[in-house]
Amino acid sequence: MTFQTSLKAALFGLSALALGSAASAxxxxxxxxxxxxxxxxxxxxxxxxxxxxxxxxxxxxxxxxxxxxxxxxxxxxxxxxxxxxxxxxxxxxxxxxxxxxxxxxxxxxxxxxxxxxxxATVSLVRAAANTELTKPEDIKGKTVGVQQGTAQFRQLQAYGESLGGVNVKEYGTTDEAYADLAAGRLDAVAGSLPNLTYLVKNRAETFALFEPAQFGQPxxxxxxxxxxxxxxxxxxxxxxxxxxxxxxxxxxxxxxxxxxxxxxxxxxxxxx
Known part of the structure; x- marks a missing residue:
């Protein structure tokens, strides 16, 4: 075996060892x-x-x-x-x-x-004083806030299309959406049921869940x-x-x- 062949074999062995280590990481x-x-x-x-x-x-x-x-x-x-x-x-x-x-x-x-x-089933919350909205289908033609980039956003879009149209407004955080809902700049906010249940539990004077609150698949x-x-x-x-x-x-x-x-x-x- 020549020196060059030996060197190639050694380098191949080191490469194989490195690849094996990476694969087993x-x-x-x-x-x-x-x-x-x-x-x-x-x-x-x-x-x-x-x-x-x-x-x-x-x-x-x-x-x-x-x-x-x-x-x-x-x-x-x-x-x-x-x-x-x-x-x-x-x-x-x-x-x-x-x-x-x-x-x-x-x-x-x-x-x-x-x-x-x-x-994480998507649900809806409204302002407590807004008694015109009760069930999920009532959001047809309304403005609904939701956190951007979430599965709830996509579910809300699909549900809105099935109703014939909902104005979906995206927010960086749910807190921003809740603030606009409280200020009257939104008709409702969509989110997961646990998040909205917690919100209403702690701020019942401001927010209320739709009845039923959930829509879409679990x-x-x-x-x-x-x-x-x-x-x-x-x-x-x-x-x-x-x-x-x-x-x-x-x-x-x-x-x-x-x-x-x-x-x-x-x-x-x-x-x-």
Missing amino acids: DQLDDIKAAGKIVTATDMHYAPFDMLNNGTYEGMTKDLFDEVSKEIGVEPVYQDIPWTAELPGLEVGKFDIVIAPVTITPERLERYTFTLPIAD TYFAWVLRKEEGSESFAKAINDALLKMTDDGRVKAIQEKWLGSHTELPREVPAN
Whole structure:
């Protein structure tokens, strides 16, 4: 064997070793080695994520604190605008998006979802003084606010088209939409049932749910990881923790603390 041949063989071996290491890279191992999970969420999405005098709190934080304990690492919480979260996840700026993300068939093709953490079925809220709007179909021809880039936005658009037309106004945060609704600049706001239930519970003098509030197909919120082989063990660790917390009552207690009620959630990731 010549020196040149030996050199080529050595270089090939190093390349194969590097490729093998990359292919076997495991996100959970990396997280445990670092001792932390770097997360992203939008801290303006009550009751899941809120800033109270600068302190992060909410249903998401309580759930993920417990999940992190089960995995044996510390959570690092970052306040990121919703529209930047999934793109940031894809380029590796954080390990997971813990902002409640609605599970949809399109997103399932692109991302790895955890087990559901809450009901996400789209619903409607109105000003408490506006008794002309009661059922969902009453929004025909009206102006309805919704957070941009959400599954609720797409569901509202589709529902509006089925009614013959709804003026959909997009907002960066739900808080901005609620403010315009209270000021009379909107007829209604669409969002997930847990968010709107929490809003009405805390501001019943200003807001009221439609009756019925929900429309469209039942959907669920979950957390999101990158869709890659190395993330499979990380997703399993989170799901195992959520199932353990469901069985020992921690999920129920956290739901009741923030939502005032308990909803049984699927024990598998819904297919759509």
